[in-house]
Structures are given as C-alpha cells and as structure tokens.
Amino acid sequence: MEFRGRVFLAPLTKGGNLPFRRLCLAHGCDVTMDEMAYGYQVVKRSKSELALLRKHPEETCFGAQVAASRPGDAIAAEFAAAERGA
Numbered sequence: 001m002e003f004r005g006r007v008f009l010a011p012l013t014k015g016g017n018l019p020f021r022r023l024c025l026a027h028g029c030d031v032t033m034d035e036m037a038y039g040y041q042v043v044k045r046s047k048s049e050l051a052l053l054r055k056h057p058e059e060t061c062f063g064a065q066v067a068a069s070r071p072g073d074a075i076a077a078e079f080a081a082a083e084r085g086a
C-alpha cells in the first residue's frame with residue numbers, strides 16, 4: 001500500500017478496540033492499529049491478549065504493536081499478529 005495521502009489511526013491503548021476502529025474506517029480511516037499487546041501474554045495464548053490482535057476483514061492495512069522485555073516474546077507475538085492478518 002502507498003502510504004502517502006492515507007489517513008492513519010494513531011495507536012491508542014484502551015481506545016483502539018475493534019468496534020472503534022470500524023467506526024474510524026467508516027469515517028475514512030485507511031490504516032488501523034491494534035491496542036498494545038503484551039508479548040509474554042500472547043506467547044501464553046491468553047485469550048484476551050490474542051483478541052487484541054484480531055483484525056476485521058474491512059481492515060485492509062492493519063498494524064500490531066507489542067510490548068515485550070524479551071526479544072523472543074516480541075518476535076513470537078508479532079508472528080501471531082501476522083498470522084491474524086497484521
């Protein structure tokens with residue numbers, strides 16, 4: 001995707017949830033971003049953390065953000081996000 005001229009939703013922990021992101025898409029947003037997910041929780045397959053990585057089909061350019069103190073957790077979590085369409 002060409003990013004020039006696109007409308008981005010700022011990453012918003014506790015704000016950028018899926019229903020809100022869909023509302024933003026309906027109002028012209030092009031690029032969306034999930035809420036911050038904790039890498040170690042994603043690695044543990046925490047349901048609530050994995051839910052943060054869920055992408056809606058309307059999200060054609062979807063970014064994931066992960067917080068981790070261990071690089072291995074960050075990498076595993078980003079792979080999990082990529083598997084879900086990020």
Ligand SMILES: Cc1cc2nc3c(=O)[nH]c(=O)nc-3n(C[C@H](O)[C@H](O)[C@H](O)COP(=O)(O)O)c2cc1C
Nearest residue numbers: 009010011012013014015016033034035036037065
């Ligand atoms: C409630 C709230 C949550 C935020 N969460 C994140 C976040 O998870 N990750 C991040 O990089 N920035 C986060 N930010 C920073 C916003 O993305 C940042 O304020 C925005 O990019 C600045 O845009 P502006 O200059 O148009 O205000 C958050 C900001 C707010 C107010």
